[in-house]
Amino acid sequence: MAKDDRGDLDLTKQIEIKDKEIETLNSVVKNLHKIIDEKDSSLHNCKTISKEHKKINGKLQKEIDSLKQEQEDMLKYP
Numbered sequence: 001m002a003k004d005d006r007g008d009l010d011l012t013k014q015i016e017i018k019d020k021e022i023e024t025l026n027s028v029v030k031n032l033h034k035i036i037d038e039k040d041s042s043l044h045n046c047k048t049i050s051k052e053h054k055k056i057n058g059k060l061q062k063e064i065d066s067l068k069q070e071q072e073d074m075l076k077y078p
Contacts, residue, residue, distance in 0.1 A: 006013040 008014075
């Protein structure tokens, strides 16, 4: 590659440099969007799992309460 003889004040050189910077930044933005989408998906999955666990825990708590009541009733009336 030949040495660029244009000076730093050359407008076409400045435009080329800025175009490369824009291209690089656009690539970074695309990658960040991918990361955000992946994190958003993971968060959604975690919220879904948490919601399901709350339902299951609620059912288990009702069952525990019911069994405790049965135990108390059995002890009252042997």
